[in-house]
Structures are given as structure tokens and as C-alpha cells.
Amino acid sequence: MDIREIFSLENKTAIVTGGGKGLGAQIAHALAEAGANVVVCSRDLNSCMQVSEQLKEKGVQSIALSCDVTKAEDIQNVVETTLRKFGAIDILVNNSGTSWMAPTLDLPADKWDKVMNVNLKAVFLFSQAVARVMVKQGSGKIINIASVTGFGGTDPKLMDTIAYNTSKGGVITFTKDLAVKLASHNIQVNAIAPGMFPTKITKGVLEKSAPSLQSQIPAQRFGNDYDLKGAAVFLASHASDYCLGHVLVIDGGMTALI
Secondary structure: OOHHHHHOOOOOEEEEEOOOOHHHHHHHHHHHHOOOEEEEEEOOHHHHHHHHHHHHOOOOOEEEEEOOOOOHHHHHHHHHHHHHHHOOOOEEEEOOOOOOOOOHHHOOHHHHHHHHHHHHHHHHHHHHHHHHHHHHHOOEEEEEEOOHHHHOOOOOOOOOOHHHHHHHHHHHHHHHHHHHHHHHHOEEEEEEEEOOOOOOOOHHHHHHHHHHHHHOOOOOOOOOOOOOHHHHHHHHOHHHOOOOOOEEEEOOOOHHHO
């Protein structure tokens, strides 16, 4: 294959959870621009529909579906609807996420559970449902969205988000283990660990600590609206066929300082 074939996603079908906003929308656009048909799903159906219409303008097919990623029945509906529409699921991007900022000693248990259910349990449930399809197909790509906060602790003055950080650490380990479990089926499982990108989740952190955070990034800026595109296409395409269990860090050099 030449380089254009290696990175092409033509005739591929992708599901992007949380694809109606933020990083999920950026990734959905990237996959569509590389030629993939994209299913955009989240609880916010209106946002998903808006993104889906934008993707169609790029010349690919796209549908928007309502999905609470913590509910197995919603996940199964997305899987079955995607198969009816496109006949295959080649790429899954587990992007849906949430957070809760609070002092560690004051964090309510139900908020801990909420973050874990959305950020970690849902990644398992969606991966399990889609992997069953990919095993039958004999191929597939699963991309989990982790975070640099999953590698270790963060200063509470900057980010007092122990549930979020812990859940993303779990995503990193889950990615590595699932990659090993599915490798023999020609399914590649990898993760992207973004640094500081302006999103709904990071809004509170940036309002509180933006100048301090930016000063700690060697690139001296936050992530923008295209910084994840190349990473997503790489991990979704043949370019990453020999890449398994990898966590691709996109953080402007933050973790290079460690």
C-alpha cells in the first residue's frame, strides 16, 4: 500500500461516542475527512445531529443517535443500528466523559460513581459490544480517549479531580489489557491521552487556573481544534496495524517535563 492507502478510511464505518461536542466532534470530523462514514452518538442528540449534518457535507454518510453510554441497552441499539445502516463497524472511539471537581475529602460517593460509570465502565461496555462484531469481521480499531491526568497525581490547586484522574488511569490500563486480549483477532486497541484542551469538562479548571496551567506547557498554549485529528486518523487507519496497547500523548510537552 502507498501512503494514501495506508491512511485512507474510505469505505470504513466509525462510531464516535460523545461526538457532538469538543474533542469528540473534532475526531468525528477527522475520520470523515479521511473518508469514513461516521455514527455520532451521545445523550445530547441535537448536538450530534448538528455534527452529523456537517459530516455529510464532507461527502460521507453519517447518522446521529441518542445514547447513554452507561446503559447497555442504549449501546446495543447503537451497535445494531450501525450494522443495519452500514453493515460493519470498523472503528470505535470511546470519547464520552465527565468529571467532578471537589476537594478529595469532600467528594460525594455518588459523584465518584458517576465519573467511573461514564469514563470507565462505559468504555468497557461499548468496547465489549463492538469487539464482538469486530471479532466476527476479523478486524477493527478501538481508540479510547484517556488523559495525561491518568498517569499520576495533579496539584489540587490546579485540578482537584481525583475521580476523573483515577478513571483515566483505569482507561490506560484497560486499553493495554484489551489490546492484548484482542490482538489475535486483528483488532488494534490504543488510546489517546490529550493534555489541556478547552472543552466542557475543562471549563471550570481553565476559569480557575488557565494562566498557571499554560505556563507549565512547553508549547505555551492549550490544544486547538485540529491537534487530535492526525492522531485519530493514525490510530483508525492501517498506519497503526502494528501498534497495540499504545497511549499516544498529545499534550504540548506537559509529560515531557516529568
